[in-house]
Amino acid sequence: MSAYTRPILRYGLIMPAMFNCLLLGGVIAGVSKLGAVRAEKAELYKEQTQRLAAMKKLEEVLAPKRKTFQDQKALLKADPGHLFTRILDTLLPKYKEIELERSGLVFPLDRGRLGRQVKTDLARVKSSFQGGLGPMQEALLQVESLMPQAVLEELKITRKTDQLLNQREFLVMEMTHTCWKAAEEKK
Secondary structure: OOOOHHHHHHHHHHHHHHHHHHHHHHHHHHHHHHHHHHHHHHHHHHHHHHHHHHHHHHHHHHHHHHHHHHHHHHHHHOOHHHHHHHHHHHHHHHOOOOOEEEEEEEOOOOOHHHHOOOOOOEEEEEEEEEEOHHHHHHHHHHHHHHOOOEEEEEEEEEEEEEOOOOOEEEEEEEEEEEEEOOOOOOO
């Protein structure tokens, strides 16, 4: 090899070939790195779309129930005594006095057995009815289904006979409910 061909081979062929090999190695390493990043981001995107789909399904289930939930929240914040009275006032006109009659409605000021163990605002309602068993059960059902915060503390059912109206027998149901008020939201 002559002195003229040696630098041509060294700088004309070998150096560009080494440069091209290094460049090719860098490109291959960069492509593999980008592929790994792309696969990771594709996995994250797939998880996010699954989350969004699950959220949409959950929203479809919850949307119809949202109004009921808001109504229940309003019931929990309402004054239990007035709500109790309003429920009974809407129920009683449905029946004749012989079938169901409210004989007493008292709001005791003491906390009761249950109230002593609860550290929240509460109201107690003591009510008594006389009449048949079916209407009494409906009254109890109405109160307990429309007032989720009402807890039946005491229930006493006795049988009485009316001496004046031809020995008519009827039941007397005395109930004591403890109703708590929902705490106000802190903002």
